[in-house]
Amino acid sequence: MLEATPLGDGWILRHETAALPAVVPGCVHTDLLAAGVIPDPFLGRNETEVAWVGRRDWTYERDLRAAADGAEQTDLVFEGLDTVAEVLLDGRLLGRVRNMHRSHRFDVTGLSGRLSVRFVSAYAEAEAVRGKLGERPAAYAEPFPYIRKMACSFGWDWGPTLVTAGIWRPVRLEHWSTARIARVRPLVTVEPGLGRLELVVDIERTRVEAPLTVEATVGGVRARASVDGTEGVVRLDVPSPRLWWPRGYGEQALYDVELTLLHGDEPLDVWRRRIGFRSVELDRSPDAHGTGFTVVVNGERLFARGVNWIPDDVFPSRVTRARYRARLGQAADAGVDLVRVWGGGIYESEDFYDACDELGLLVWQDFPFACAAYPEEQPLRGEVEAEARENVVRLMPHPSLVLWNGNNENLWGFRDWDWEPRLAGESWGEGYYLGVMPRVVAELDPTRPYTAGSPWSGSWDRHPNDPAHGTHHSWEVWNRDDYTRYRDEVPRFMAEFGWQAPPAHATLRRALPDEVLAPDSPGMLHHQKAEDGNGKLRRGLERHFAFPEGDFDRWHYLTQVNQARAVAAGIEHWRSHWPVCAGTVLWQLNDCWPVTSWAAIDGDGREKPLYHELRRLYADRLLTLQVREQELVLAAVNQGAGAWEAAVRLRRMSVEGDVLGEVSVPMAAERRAVGLVGVPEELAPVGPKEFLVADVGELRALYFPAPDREIPYPRPEFEVDLVPGGVRVTALTLVRDLLLQADRLAPGARADRGLVTLLPGEQVTIGVRGWETPVLETAHSALYCVEPSR
The missing domain is CATH 3.20.20.80 (Glycosidases)
Structure with a gap:
């Protein structure tokens, strides 16, 4: 049976004459940071102070004993090396790698000694490839297109330039005999009342003549097939499977799959995963809109x-x-x-x-x-x-x-x-x-x-x-x-x-x-x-x-x-x-x-x-006031499984809080559909002093026809109280986009809501967790809202 031995311990990081403890999986920067050699590049402008790290070559080392009793073959498996390196055992070259995005496997049967992974600077490799193949245009001057490495290591318009190197994913020894499972492709299809799973298995062998079979189980169904050379195919039909659905559409039903490679009755290797029965299509049909x-x-x-x-x-x-x-x-x-x-x-x-x-x-x-x-x-x-x-x-x-x-x-x-x-x-x-x-x-x-x-x-x-x-x-x-x-x-x-x-x-x-x-x-x-x-x-x-x-x-x-x-x-x-x-x-x-x-x-x-705000925008039900062909309409967006019918309360208001007009109108949206309701002309707000409010239950939509800098807001007034588990705010005037910045209460504090607009007399309780010693004055100082333009 294939046995795996993790190789996460015992590594050191060498650079020139220095040797530091190394964590695998990890990278050079995190090892240097742990050893106190470099400052935290996330703080201040330290990023520039550690730029030299990406320009140097680095070596990871540890002792390796690859022998295993009874195993015909031992492989050294790196799930991820970042990025360009030579892998050596006692000075003997096992192989060269140049891709962060793939794994690498080396035969080390019967070998032992000092294992070294010598990383070349990603800059040096990328610049050499650029010199060979010629310059290509890019959004940034860094040479990321010339190396198979995480591009944003070289910086982006939201990210630092911290060009990494290291053994960034796990490494292990695999000891096996006769044959092993090289890869399995699970092909899942769904038909009415039936889930089909086809497992296409690729095999690596040490003995070509050995008769092999593969056996698989899923959802209580078992099937077996012989291996033809280096491939076996097992087909399993699961009657009436529970389907996997995206969130909000149904359950996330998952099935355990186990596939065993056998030589006679002797298990050689096992592959285990979870799958879900579901179909997926991408409808790219042409229509009247494109x-x-x-x-x-x-x-x-x-x-x-x-x-x-x-x-x-x-x-x-x-x-x-x-x-x-x-x-x-x-x-x-x-x-x-x-x-x-x-x-x-x-x-x-x-x-x-x-x-x-x-x-x-x-x-x-x-x-x-x-x-x-x-x-x-x-x-x-x-x-x-x-x-x-x-x-x-x-x-x-x-x-x-x-x-x-x-x-x-x-x-x-x-x-x-x-x-x-x-x-x-x-x-x-x-x-x-x-x-x-x-x-x-x-x-x-x-x-x-x-x-x-x-x-x-x-x-x-x-x-x-x-x-x-x-x-x-x-x-x-x-x-x-x-x-x-x-x-x-x-x-x-x-x-x-x-x-x-x-x-x-x-x-x-x-x-x-x-x-x-x-x-x-x-x-x-x-x-x-x-x-x-x-x-x-x-x-x-x-x-x-x-x-x-x-x-x-x-x-x-x-x-x-x-x-x-x-x-x-x-x-x-x-x-x-x-x-x-x-x-x-x-x-x-x-x-x-x-x-x-x-x-x-x-x-x-x-x-x-x-x-x-995303929690509101991506909810199953969303109210929004939109201008369509110069007319104001209310859109009721319903992504829920059932129809949505309700009465909409529409209010035309002044920024001082006066109700200038009000009406209740019916609204309907079918399941997974959008319903449109025209706003009566007399309720459309006129000028910067007016706005429209639409309410259905706890959902609200607001429409202000002018930018805030043109709106003559009254100076916001509100009362603040501490309540169990949070802060209660009572509006005395219109309070637009009230925000409690909970991290100003305590660095670990979190609020359960973001921006909220309150009409005069309305109240909101903002839940707060991680605030151990509530103080009313502190709560006041952490509250912000839109104020009149100065």
Whole structure:
């Protein structure tokens, strides 16, 4: 029987004459940090102080005894090496590696001695490949397209430049005889009343003549098949299986699968995974509006409520199973049902996909290509296909995985970012996205759809980012326009859009402990990686508010309000146009360090106001007031399983709190549909002193026809009381976008809600956890709301 021996202990890290304890899995930066050799690169401007680490070569060493009693073969297996290295045993070269995104296996039967993994600087490798293959255009000057490594290690417009090296995933010895299971491809299909599982098993042998069989069980069904050479195929039919559904549509039924490789009655190896019975399609049918892009699971058409996911730490080996579960749990709690694993990161660990399986989060998986022209010549082409083949098979068991995507923004970049003339006919990745990857997916994982890129209109006959066809990215709004421009178009699927805001105050205080905070203070600027990011924040703010010169706390609050308002403007509009628009994928859910960014959850795991706004925007039921053809309408968005009928209370109000008109009108929305209700003309607010309120039960929609800087708000007045488990606020005037910044009460404190607007006389209780010694004065100081323009 195959036996595995973990090799996580006993490693040292060598550089020149120094030897330090090393943690495996890990990386050079985390080992140097633990030894006190480098400062924390997340604090202050230390990132620049540790840039030298990525330019050096490093060696990991430990003793290895590979012999095992009775085993015919022993393999040394690295699940992940980052990135370019020689593997040696007592000076004997076992092999060379150059790809972070795949595993590596070496035959060490009967060997022992000093095991060394000598890492070459990723910069040196990438620059050498660039010198050989020629320059390619990219969004950033760093050489990330020339090496199969997590691109955002080299920095991004939200991430630090911390170029890693190390044994970043587990390493082990495998002792085996006769044969072992090399890989298993589980092909899951669903028919009426039947779930079918076909397990295609590839075998590696030491004895060619040995007769082998494979036996599998799932859901109480057992089947057996003989191995023909190096392949066996087992088919199992499960009657009336419980289906796996995305969250909000049904249960997340998971089945344990066990497959055993046998020589006669002797078990040689076992493969265990969990699968789910579900069907998935991508409806890209042409229609009167263009070309659709609708995810269909078990025959149910979905409006995808999505977020983009980046690596949760710039040092991915630090992301534990518990951390994945916590972060993805935050996504699920916000109403998210789709997570896009973005192409500048990694194929995540099994822990990520396990959590998505259990939480009912659909996974859209990018292949790791982003924002650059990628050469297609060797030594890259063979590595690309090898990593694709390995990871497609590795991730196939997960029912949460519903879509493979070829790249992020590279097809768009070729057409719009002046790449084509600069390339002058050189390769740039098209052969990967329209050739290698679709071929690999079709061969290995035909049960899942593939799309060539995001954005992608489906054909070079159309602009790659045409909103009427396929997936669309909206960045002109953040870069140049007001967020109200989101309402100018109805894309078929909004795969990227977003608005920046700084992280929570406690996160900034931890990252910049000795700094007098200001939007342009040195540390704040260092932790703002976007080109002219602060300028865009200012211009976006000034379209709606008077800029709070010299008041950092006010700036901090208002930029977070603006982020939530911007995202709400887009999602409310696009959801109200379902089924023409079939999904929104916010850029982005998370951060990999403390930074001003588009994230809803900051680098310390704290929720921004945007996070709480997502809970409203992505709820099954959403009320929103929209202007359609110059007429004001109420859209009742119903993603629930049942019809929604109710009476809507509409009130035209003045900012002083007077009711200028009121009516109750019926509203109806079928299951998974949108119902529209026209607003009576006499209730439409006129001028900046008026607004409209729509209430259905606990749901509310607000419509202010003017930007805040033009609204003559009264000075907000409210009373604050401490109550068990939180803070109660009673409004005496209109209080717009009240926010309790819980981390100002205590760094570990969390509030259960974000921005809330109160009419005169209304009351809200904000739950707070992690605040051990409540003080009324402290609660007052942590409350913010919109104030009259000065």
